[in-house]
Amino acid sequence: MSKEVEEVLKYDIDGILLDSFRYMPDIEGACFCNFCREGHEKDLGISMPTKADWNTLVYRKSFLWRYKINVEGLKRIKEKLKNMSSRVVLGYNSHPGGWRGRANRIIEMARNYIDVVFAECSETDYQPPGFIAEMVRLSLAMSGGKPVWASRNSFHTCLTTTCTSPIAIRQGLREAFIAGGWPLYLVFSSAYVQDPRITKAINVVYKEIEKLEDYVIDARPIRYVGILFSNKSRDWGGRDTPEIITDCIRGFYYALLARHLPLSYIADSDLDSGKLEDYRVLVLANAQSLSKQAVGHLVDYVKKGGGLLATYKTSIMDEYGTQLDDLQLGGLLGIRYKGEINTPWSYIKIRKEHKVVEGFSKGQLILWGDFDRNFVDRRVPKDIANHAYVEPKEEEGVIANVVLPLEEFGSEYENGRSPPVAGAETEAPAIVTNHLGEGRALYFSGQIGRIFWRTGLVDYLSMIYNAVLWLGGKPPISAKGPETFEMSAYELDDSILVHLLNYTYNQRILTGSPSTHEKFVFCSTHSIHPAREIIPIHDIELRVYGREVKNVRSLLRDDANYGIERRGEMTIINIPKLQEYEVILIE
Ligand SMILES: [Zn+2]
Structure with missing residues (x-):
């Protein structure tokens, strides 16, 4: 591995990103090459189990050992980079919602050797709105707060080469950002770059981030x-x-x-x-x-x-x-x-x-x-x-x-x-x-x-x-309103920053079957439509508890005006209408 590191460093690179490792601990994906067999025997003093006997500590230790192979690999690359005084960053694609979730444990165990977590979210169209934000929060937790790059793919659903909607791209990228991650837009197929609507959608979000990044760089999530x-x-x-x-x-x-x-x-x-x-x-x-x-x-x-x-x-x-x-x-x-x-x-x-x-x-x-x-x-x-x-x-x-x-x-x-x-x-x-x-x-x-x-x-x-x-007890901040938006709140030095992202889409997932094995319904199942339309929602209340609020303003638009109402120790901020996305600073 150290040879490969030396080799790539000859090029003018900024980072090494390790894409999804397939070396996972489950027995059906286990490697039985000589290196693994001998290493296992040397480290644990027993030969490698060939079936999953979860009731034995021996098997569970062997399962952990496979995780350690990944972790040690990451450690060696990191140390090699350090020895060569390289400023190249090391990233690892954990694909947090894939690989049965196992790679999250690799991130947790290797958090001291990884500089960036790449949270690939390719299954997002099969998951609830808010999934990319969820995967960012998960990866932040697993890595102990390392920078998280989360992806919105350009394609609709997964494993296709059909482009998704500009709305799906805008909202997907924003999801990554509101949860404290850095959104990546993945191209995959050269056909996508021909579609100017997509670049336009990406442009909108990256321009917003440009406006907001000074605020979010030291923002700490409000804990409840x-x-x-x-x-x-x-x-x-x-x-x-x-x-x-x-x-x-x-x-x-x-x-x-x-x-x-x-x-x-x-x-x-x-x-x-x-x-x-x-x-x-x-x-x-x-x-x-x-x-x-x-x-x-x-x-x-x-x-x-x-x-x-x-x-x-x-x-x-x-x-x-x-x-x-x-x-x-x-x-x-x-x-x-x-x-x-x-x-x-x-x-x-x-x-x-x-x-x-x-x-x-x-x-x-x-x-x-x-x-x-x-x-x-x-x-x-x-x-x-x-x-x-x-x-x-x-x-x-x-x-x-x-x-x-x-x-x-x-x-x-x-x-x-x-x-x-x-x-x-x-x-x-x-x-x-x-x-x-x-x-x-x-x-x-x-x-x-x-x-x-x-x-x-x-x-x-x-x-x-x-x-x-x-x-x-009463949370320091919460929101009232329809279910279909996400509130994400951060503590700044003497203010609170709140993201509001609207998840009120046209009906996204159209067909499934009550039973997964029999041909029952008269149409094909698993049809998924992208977000084509966002329906504005109204009358959201932000409730701030236990602190004084003097001023409230939008960080995205100059014409917004939000009313403040005090009820005892509670301050209520009225948001009459949420279109796609709003960011509010509470001072
Ligand atoms: Zn092997």
Whole structure:
């Protein structure tokens, strides 16, 4: 590798960018060449496993070893550059939403050797509006704040050579920028450069950035909720089905994004080093694998007044994925782990009135689960309606209980696709609150984030939102208005900078199929249309809490005039209309 570095440095280059590595830890992509076999045996003292036996520590160590091959490669290149006193920067394409999410762990482990993270976002047209911004936040967390270059491809969907719409390009590039990244526009095919509409769209955004870059260069994201994106838990808890964990996490992200709270991702290493003080609420969505250090820091964090939200099997494993008898966070959450309630469907029943279940009535049943889209060898996705069976240390903290289904499935739909009606209420709590020191903790025994990610139903969204507000109190800034825009807020020296990006598009995704394996619908599935039109939205309120606001102005347009209204400790800034994008400075 050092030869190649020497060779490229002979040319007048600014950086080395390593495109998507295919050397990933999963067994189906594993390399069994002599170098790997011998290296594995030398480092771990055992021959390389040929099948994925997740239950053994040996296999999990071997899995980690493959990550280390990548990390050491990056380290060697970085050191070579240093030795040659080169100012060439080293970039790595993590493709954060691809490769089953694994490369995020490479970024986290190699954060000291990488200068720039290239967050390729080629699947953006298959993902919710806001995906590029999400991938920037994720990459910032994984890399410990290294510069993130995030891409909007020129092509429509993926693996095509058809150009997308100028709107998709403008909004995609802005998404990268509002989340704290630097937008890259990827050309790929020479045919694209012939289309002047595309260059015009790029030009608009880069001109905006030129106006704004002095403001954003030292901007610090306003912290309120930190959602743990736990690489360890995805690997050790998710195993061959990492989406089980990732869905839990992303459900929280998109629920809170829709309610316009300031949100960030955090990495396992942030918990390990205890860099948590900026956050008012931490979300541990099925974060199964935690280190002892992380647990210690979380206890301190709550004692000092922080809010902690945990779900399902959070902290059931040590950092190497070994299953434990009790949840490491049991004391903090006010529960004792007794086992798992294994059930195809379940319900939760509200036991009492509480801020967390505001809008629900006492005794109300909420369905817990979803049907499987494959529907071949099972009716429901793996473990989706399961609950951790826990015992509360104090009955008083229990807000809802787990209710078992009367039967395995309901009778209304063919092949048992529908949910069964509710059966017996159990003693097992579904939602538990606890107090420790100055802080609060809240626990969902099931996977609320995963169910929300799959179904998008408002009951789950409301509970997530209520829970976060109960734990964190009034956010320093938030927005009210339709769901379909993103607010991203930053602290400057003595002002706040707020991006507002409108996601109100024409209906983007037109067709899918209720079942992924059978020919059912009469048209082709997976038709995706690009954003062709942005519908302006009205009457957005920015709510600033706990600080004085003297002046508000737009950084993009001179004619904008936004009213300020004071209500006690709250200042409300009225934005009568949002077209595509606005940036506001609050002084
Ligand atoms: Zn090899």
